Structures are given as C-alpha cells and as structure tokens.
Amino acid sequence: MSAIELKTVRKSFGVVDVINGVDLAIESGEFCVFVGPSGCGKSTLLRMIAGLEDVTGGDVFIDGKRVNAVEPGDRELAMVFQSYALYPHMTVERNMGFGLSMNGMAKAEVDKRVTEAAAALQLQPLLKRKPSQLSGGQRQRVAIGRAIVRHPKAFLFDEPLSNLDAELRVQMRVEITKLHRQLGATMIYVTHDQVEAMTMADRIVVLRGGFIEQQGRPIDLYRDPDNAFVAGFIGSPKMNFFKGTLRPDGKVGLAESAFAPALSSRPGDNREVTIGLRPEHFEIGGEASVALTMEIDLIENLGGNSIWHGRLSSGEKLLVERRGYHDQGLGSSVQVSFRPDDALIFDHDGKRLR
Amino acid sequence: MRPRTLTAYGFLTPYLLIFLAFWVWPIISSFWMSFLNTRRLPWTFAPQANWGRLLVDPAFANALKNTLIILVVQVPVMIALATVLAVLLHSPLLKARGLFRFAFFAPVVVGEVAYAAVFRLMFNYEFGIINKLLALIGIAPISWTSNPTAAMALIIIAVTWRWAGYNAILILAGLQSIPQDLYEAATLDKVSKTRQFLFITIPLLRPIILFCIVLSIIGTMQLFTEPFLITNRGGPGGATETLGMLLYRQGFLSFNFGYASAIAYTIAAIAMALSLLNMWAGKERR
Structure with a gap:
C-alpha cells in the first residue's frame, strides 16, 4: 500500500487552475521530490497533502484512508517550512516540544523525544536558545527537529534550503539525505533546484503548469526524459x-x-x-x-x-x-x-x- | 567642528531657537515655578506652599483617587476590548474590512466637543437613548451626571469608546506582522485555535500591547476633556474631577501657577513611574 496517494487531484483559486489532475502514489519510506519552475504548483500540491489547502477535485489518501475532509492536525504529517516557522518567543527546546505538550503528552515523554531529536541533529548545546540567537542552518535543524519529535507518518519539506547560503545548502542536503536513511521515513520534498532533486530523491516528480511532466528515478529522468521540458530542466549545465x-x-x-x-x-x-x-x-x-x-x-x-x-x-x-x-x-x-x-x-x- | 556639520546646525538654528524658547524653557521655568508661592505678588520661594500642600490638600487626594480609579478600570478593559476588536478586524471572514477599520478608528478623528455633546445627549436622564434602552430591559433610568458612581462609569465608557478603536488599529498592525506560517505549523501540530491565540498570538503581541498600555496610562493621567465637557467640569461635586481638571482649575481659574506646576510635575512623575513599572513587569525574562 502506498503511504500517500493522489487521485486526479485538482486545485483552483477562483478561475485560476493551479493543479490540473495529478495522479501520484508515493511509497512508504520513499524520498520523493517535487521539482519545477516557480508557479508550477509544487508547493500547492504539498500544502494540499498537508491539508493547508482544500482539494478542489479528486482524492488524497494517506495510508489508504481518504483524508480530503480530515483536519491538517489529524493527518499525522509534519512539515518543514521555507521560513522555518519557528516560534520566535520560545526556546529551541520549547519549539520542538510545543506541539506535543499542547496535545497532552506527558512531560517526561516530550523531554525524551526532544533529547533524542536534539542528539540526532547536534542541537543539544542550543536547546535553551531562542531562534533569534541561531544561525540560518541551526534554525533549519530546529525546524527539522520539531518535525522529527512528532514521529509523523510522513515529512513534508517546502523548499527548506532556499534561505541558506550555497555552502550550508550543500551541507544540509547531505544531512537531510542521511536523516532519511536513518529514519526510513516517507519524505516529500519540494524544490525548484534540480540539483537538490537529483542528489536527494529516490524519485523525482517534475511539474509544470499543474501537470506532472514526468516522474521516475533521477538518473532515468536525466538519461531518458519524456519531453524537451524535462530534458532542459534536469541537468546542469543545461542540455x-x-x-x-x-x-x-x-x-x-x-x-x-x-x-x-x-x-x-x-x-x-x-x-x-x-x-x-x-x-x-x-x-x-x-x-x-x-x-x-x-x-x-x-x-x-x-x-x-x-x-x-x-x-x-x-x-x-x-x-x-x-x-x-x-x-x-x-x-x-x-x-x-x-x-x-x-x-x-x-x-x-x-x-x-x- | 566640520564645516558640513556647522552648515547643518545653521539650518537647524531657527527651529532650535523656537524649541528652546517654547519647549525647553517652559519646562524648566514651570519646574522652578512649582517652588514659588504664586498666590500673591511678589512670587516668593516657598516649596512647602505647593509641594507641601499636595500632601494635605483633600482636592488633590480626591483628584488623584479619581484618576487612578479611571486608570485601573478603564485601561485594562479598553486594551482587552481593543485586542478582541483587532482579532475580529484581522479575520479573513470579515467583509468590508476597510470600512470597519475606518469606523473603529473614526472616534479619534471626531472633534472633542462634538463627541462630548453626543455623549451628553445619549446619556441624558430624560431623553437619552441609553436610559430608553435600559427601560426596555426593565432597568430604572440612571442619573448619569448627578450620581457620582454613574458619572465615573460614564467617563470610563466615553474614554473607552474614543480610544479602543485607536488601540485596536495599533494591535492590528502587530497581528499583521505575525507570519502566517507560524499558525500553519501549529495547525499541523494539532494545536487548537484557542491555544494558538493564547500561546502564539498573545506572546507575540506583547510588545505592542505594552506600548498601547503605556500610551493609555499617559493619556489617562492627563484626562481632561471628558470630565470637563461631559460631566460638567468634574461633577457632581468633584466626583469626576481628575488631576488634569484640578490643574486647570488651579492654573487658569485661580491663577495659582506654582501649585498648578507642582500638580503637572506630579502627573508626569506618576505617569512615568507607572509606565516604567509596566515595562519592567512586561519585560521578557531571560
């Protein structure tokens, strides 16, 4: 059974069609990257899976269950935002544990999960700091930590590395890939950067104008593209x-x-x-x-x-x-x-x- | 000094002269005056005539008490109301948002005399709409301007009506600066809307709410228009006389400028002390 499945999913904002019937099945444990130029609908698609955007047509399934009408909080997904979306008035520790303690989890269990995630992300020395006292890369790791402590069914990443400088981006790319291997979790990752897509993905989904142009293993898209758009989009320098x-x-x-x-x-x-x-x-x-x-x-x-x-x-x-x-x-x-x-x-x- | 700097000061000189003459000098001069006995000519140095009198003057004690009662009741009520209003004005469900924002801000723009006249009409014992509405739900008419407690309530209602929208607009600006994705992150974390408000919105609004409270404390300490125009110069019988009113009476009716200056400095000192206390209490613990 696929972890996440989309069946002819559509999204319109007023008269503007953003997603035009997308069919996609993401396997459990897969690292799936949505890539495409800006405005292709990749972030919207991710937000529809998260439940932050309503679905205009079609169905979204998580673990075989239709979730179109399920509240975002009940979908058991965790999301890492481009802006990190850390709570500025809370310490790193509190940021990571906030969602858990708000849902009535015992303090000991919250602390245990936060400690584990902090260890995995080398955040222990920063636990008492506020986001404003962290560098971009550290904030990014806290945002990932906040997702990890949830033990979600899947991780959703919305252009998480766009605000980092080139060197950090390469470093975080490697860290997220390692993390995926370590956790074995299902991850959906949105980016406009085809290098991120090529280096991180088990499977790339290339989107344009709300349609899937092609999906497959990175090397297959590179060697055997279905059309000139995919051929031109994947690969640097360009074809x-x-x-x-x-x-x-x-x-x-x-x-x-x-x-x-x-x-x-x-x-x-x-x-x-x-x-x-x-x-x-x-x-x-x-x-x-x-x-x-x-x-x-x-x-x-x-x-x-x-x-x-x-x-x-x-x-x-x-x-x-x-x-x-x-x-x-x-x-x-x-x-x-x-x-x-x-x-x-x-x-x-x-x-x-x- | 470098010629460029000198030139700049050259251009600033007219302003600085006026600033010194009409701003700095009156402040210094009134401070000096507060130590003078100004009840008869010639004015003589007699600190106990004003500062000493403050401690024993029942009119001052009454005005201070009234001002503080208004402050303690009105400021929290108004800020709470302004916060609720701001949240409502921020809601995406609200239609004609611009119109509502203008409507709540409008009281600030309305002339003080016009606003006072309307309030006097609305709260008129015989013809006022408020008493008529109270009658509809079976409450006996209230004598808003001759009952001391009712008169205080009237002042508090009027001040709140006038400034709640203004504070709501300030708080709204604060609300709009909170990034939407914080709420999205909390929503995905299954944090309810109420808890999002309590644990995200309120803490992040803290600096702006603090600012509104300080502004309101300063404003209320100087309160003058409402008791002067709505409750007949601090009536009934001084029940709504504020420090601002007392200052006016002493300075411009009795021409006792020394005592008025002492009162003015007391108002400023209390406002400053309360504001500092509030800022200290509201400071984030590190």
Whole structure:
C-alpha cells in the first residue's frame, strides 16, 4: 500500500487552475521530490497533502484512508517550512516540544523525544536558545527537529534550503539525505533546484503548469526524459537544443552534418525536430562520429572542469563541458563531436521521439 | 567642528531657537515655578506652599483617587476590548474590512466637543437613548451626571469608546506582522485555535500591547476633556474631577501657577513611574 496517494487531484483559486489532475502514489519510506519552475504548483500540491489547502477535485489518501475532509492536525504529517516557522518567543527546546505538550503528552515523554531529536541533529548545546540567537542552518535543524519529535507518518519539506547560503545548502542536503536513511521515513520534498532533486530523491516528480511532466528515478529522468521540458530542466549545465530535420532515410540534419539517431520509426517525409545533446556528450576534436564546428565565445573555468560557450555555423548556441583547465583563444573555431546515440530527438510539440 | 556639520546646525538654528524658547524653557521655568508661592505678588520661594500642600490638600487626594480609579478600570478593559476588536478586524471572514477599520478608528478623528455633546445627549436622564434602552430591559433610568458612581462609569465608557478603536488599529498592525506560517505549523501540530491565540498570538503581541498600555496610562493621567465637557467640569461635586481638571482649575481659574506646576510635575512623575513599572513587569525574562 502506498503511504500517500493522489487521485486526479485538482486545485483552483477562483478561475485560476493551479493543479490540473495529478495522479501520484508515493511509497512508504520513499524520498520523493517535487521539482519545477516557480508557479508550477509544487508547493500547492504539498500544502494540499498537508491539508493547508482544500482539494478542489479528486482524492488524497494517506495510508489508504481518504483524508480530503480530515483536519491538517489529524493527518499525522509534519512539515518543514521555507521560513522555518519557528516560534520566535520560545526556546529551541520549547519549539520542538510545543506541539506535543499542547496535545497532552506527558512531560517526561516530550523531554525524551526532544533529547533524542536534539542528539540526532547536534542541537543539544542550543536547546535553551531562542531562534533569534541561531544561525540560518541551526534554525533549519530546529525546524527539522520539531518535525522529527512528532514521529509523523510522513515529512513534508517546502523548499527548506532556499534561505541558506550555497555552502550550508550543500551541507544540509547531505544531512537531510542521511536523516532519511536513518529514519526510513516517507519524505516529500519540494524544490525548484534540480540539483537538490537529483542528489536527494529516490524519485523525482517534475511539474509544470499543474501537470506532472514526468516522474521516475533521477538518473532515468536525466538519461531518458519524456519531453524537451524535462530534458532542459534536469541537468546542469543545461542540455543543448538545436533545430534540425528528420529525414525519411532516418537521418537528422544538424548544421553541416547529418547523423542517424537511435529511433525505432522513420517519418514519411521531412520533419522539423529539436535535437537535444548534453554538454558532457561533446568531445573536442573529431573522435566521436558526428563533427560540428564551434566558434568559442567564452570559457568558464571551474578548476576541475570547464564550460565552453560557443556558437555553431548556424548561429545556434552551444555549451560543452570538459574535464580540466582550458585556455583556448576566444573567437577561434574548434571542431566538436558527439556520438549519434547520445542525441535525443524531440518532436515540434516537445514530445520525445524514440 | 566640520564645516558640513556647522552648515547643518545653521539650518537647524531657527527651529532650535523656537524649541528652546517654547519647549525647553517652559519646562524648566514651570519646574522652578512649582517652588514659588504664586498666590500673591511678589512670587516668593516657598516649596512647602505647593509641594507641601499636595500632601494635605483633600482636592488633590480626591483628584488623584479619581484618576487612578479611571486608570485601573478603564485601561485594562479598553486594551482587552481593543485586542478582541483587532482579532475580529484581522479575520479573513470579515467583509468590508476597510470600512470597519475606518469606523473603529473614526472616534479619534471626531472633534472633542462634538463627541462630548453626543455623549451628553445619549446619556441624558430624560431623553437619552441609553436610559430608553435600559427601560426596555426593565432597568430604572440612571442619573448619569448627578450620581457620582454613574458619572465615573460614564467617563470610563466615553474614554473607552474614543480610544479602543485607536488601540485596536495599533494591535492590528502587530497581528499583521505575525507570519502566517507560524499558525500553519501549529495547525499541523494539532494545536487548537484557542491555544494558538493564547500561546502564539498573545506572546507575540506583547510588545505592542505594552506600548498601547503605556500610551493609555499617559493619556489617562492627563484626562481632561471628558470630565470637563461631559460631566460638567468634574461633577457632581468633584466626583469626576481628575488631576488634569484640578490643574486647570488651579492654573487658569485661580491663577495659582506654582501649585498648578507642582500638580503637572506630579502627573508626569506618576505617569512615568507607572509606565516604567509596566515595562519592567512586561519585560521578557531571560
């Protein structure tokens, strides 16, 4: 049985449809990440699961029980907010134990749970402090601690790392992933950052305009996207997209070259398509079979690897990612090449052709 | 001093002169005056004539007692009422919110004389709507301006009516600054609405409520308009005479400026002491 299940769930605010019929089953113990650009409905979907937003249509199930009309407090879920939502007038200890003691739990049990959570999150030295005396990362950990002490059926995270600086974000990413392994709990995590999605998720759900574009394991979404949106959204640096023509002989014309991608069917006549190629699939020089000429605009050297910004003879922009440090002359031309099997072909409406 | 700073003071000079002449000097001068016997010319240095009199003057004791009674009853009632009003005005269920907010704030904008006249009419023994309404539920008419207790009640009702909305708007601003997600977090933690109010809203409103209480203490200590205009100059027979009224009588009817100054300083000192006490009591324990 799935821990959380959504059946054709819809949400409208007045005449605006935010969620347009979402079907989703999240397994017990799964780390599921909702990802998408802002306005895609990912936070709304999470809040509907939490009960903070009403469901306009469809059904939400938790542990097989329909919860559309169940109060948020009775759903036994815990949520970590982007703003942390810590009670500013309470100490860390009180923040974590507040919900429990308000529901009549014995003080000894509250203390035990708070102590356990504080130990798991290295919060013991901070228990007597107020939120204003904590750093962003510490506040975040308190917010997570407040969720842990509840022993909820599932944890909901609403962009929890957005307010942290880059270094802390990486650190908390690792901590939350470890925590998931440690607790074995069901977690739903909302983010707009595809790096968080890729590194943390058991399963990614990509949302756009209130629809699920694709869901699956991170590596499957990366290697085998269903459409150009998912292909472009997942992966950093972004996938390159070029205009091309798929010919009846099964070959695709791209700039000065033509190649035969791995497609099971051929069109009757010439068809305008989009070719997707990841930056790391290019090699400098002509070792791979399909060669193109790139004029170099800029090279971003990150130390360990470098990102080449350039243009094809057709004027289309191109990103190439290489290992190591490179110092090629700007404005010069180089030959780049890729393997035909690495190219993904998308139809005019963005659907993947397989 | 740097030329830039000098220039700034140059521009400030006209203001500073007026500030010194009409603000700082009267404060110093009235303090000095409170030590002078001003009942007859020439004024002579005689501290016991004013400060000594304060201790034994039954009129002062009466005015102090009246002022403190009004303070002790009116301020808590009004702040509690203002908090409830603020919560109601904050409710998402309320329609025409702007209209209600204006309506509750309006008494502050209304001229004092007009407001006093309306209250006198409403609480008129024979024709007032209040006595008519009381009659409807079988209560005998109350002589609001000639019964000492009723007159005090009238003052308290009037002051509360005038300032509750003002304080509600201040508290509303405080309510609006409490992030919504605190309530969402508490809702998910299964904390009831009542407990959210008691354990989240009230503690977070504490600084603003404290501010309202201090403002109200200062205002009530200086109370003058209501006893002067509504209960016939502190009547009946001084039953609603406040320190503000006594000061007025001494200064502007008896022209005893020395004693009036002493009363003024006493009002300021009591207001300051009560406010400090209140701020100390309301301070968060660390």
